[in-house]
Amino acid sequence: MIDVRRIRSDYDGVYAALARRGMDALPGLAEVRELDEQLRKVAAKRDQTRAQIKELSNQVAHLHRKGDREEAAALQAESRELGEHEKRLSVEADDLRNQIRELLLRIPNLPADDCPDGEDENDNVELRRVGYDPETYGSHQRVPHWEIGAELGILDIERAVKLSGSMFTMFRQQGAVLARALCQAALDRNSDVFEEIRPPSVVLTETMISTGHLPKFADEAYQIERDDLWLIPTAEVPLTSLGRDEILDEGDLPLRYMAYTPCFRREAGSAGRDTRGLLRVHEFDKVEILAYTTPDQSAAVHAELLARAESMIADLGLAYRVIDLCAGDLGNSAARTFDIEVYAPGCDKWLEVSSVSWFSDYQARRANIRYRRAEDRRTEIVHTLNGSALAVPRVWAALVETHRQPDGSIRIPEVLHPYFRGATTISK
């Protein structure tokens, strides 16, 4: 949520920043400004009326003590009338406040100043490409992972579909070990500074609102209507709400958390796109890394998260590129995002495996996460950042394609050896 006061004091600046996302980011903005102006007028009147009632009540108490019942009764009548007035103003103010919040919840974050201009993914900026040379891939690596998986018996899509429908998947044998090893390696390598959390995978509506996944993107998430609960689309959701309604100490920041969780996505509207194999599935495992920072710390921590995510991919021996998302392609809550895409030689595609984002105070304002400044003891809203340390299916796919040997077996990267019960290859 962006700050109403900013809309009030720098409307043109907010308008211009949002316009960088495209014109569909602007609806509601002008209305918020108008409603806010009305609200302040009504609230001022309401407060004034309340002050009068308080004053009269005090006088009533005083008169009662003196025993002047007649005068007291007169003031009571007057106060009762003011009470009616106060009630009407109160209802009006509450109504305005709710309207403003509803609109504000749907207005996206302002892109960072240094976020590149652009309309859509075609305008994204590729920052670097690491380990990629199309000449070096042999024909044995040009086999898509769904074929490799079937051949080795480590991926069983047909039966997953039997159990749960299309776009669900199932790993078997060493394939299942690989999925788990990837997660465990990601957690272990980040355990030096990230606190490991195992949060609930099912959360309340309020928790989904805090990150910006609701109300705008309800169609993307699985809802358990009967209990008013939602399946998390990412560990970002519970981890961001850890600090909800809390005031942290500046000295404790940055706070870094990581979590391994399943992630559930309806992928509404993307049916038929990337449906083959593991490229787009309804449920997958992921290790997320996340931080709460002061505004000053956020840039450095953003770089740190990116470096962490990148080095994991590099250590798995995968080729990847880093993309700086343009303003038009930015996610709703993000101010700046770097995507990491791995190259999958078998299907000859770049696969997005991590979005490392800085959300400025957008999510934290929704979640009301604050910190107390050491210098003047005042409270301020924290910044949140997060990214995938590892997302299983796509990395799994790129890995088996990249490390497929001429004999059809898969070489297990060294960083995963500790998790493979002594095996160094996956073969029939």
Added chain:
RNA sequence: GGAGGGAUGGCAGAGCGGACGAUUGCGACGGUCUUGAAAACCGUUGAGGGGCGACCCUCCGGGGGUUCGAAUCCCCCUCCCUCCGCCA
């Protein structure tokens, strides 16, 4: 699921219709003392909103109600604790 008890400022914990936005203790911050530190002593210290400002308003788990006036009384909800039932 049933019965009872609870929810108050960073934490602990009073208050139970009228100067209560809230006694007190701890913690935190500032100061005195000290070569320095500890201890002791003194002072400050909840959050949010509005107004150029003196100030004003809101918040005692959440929502309704009674009253001139509610942290205090009534109703509903949520969560926590104890006991019973059920259960991986």
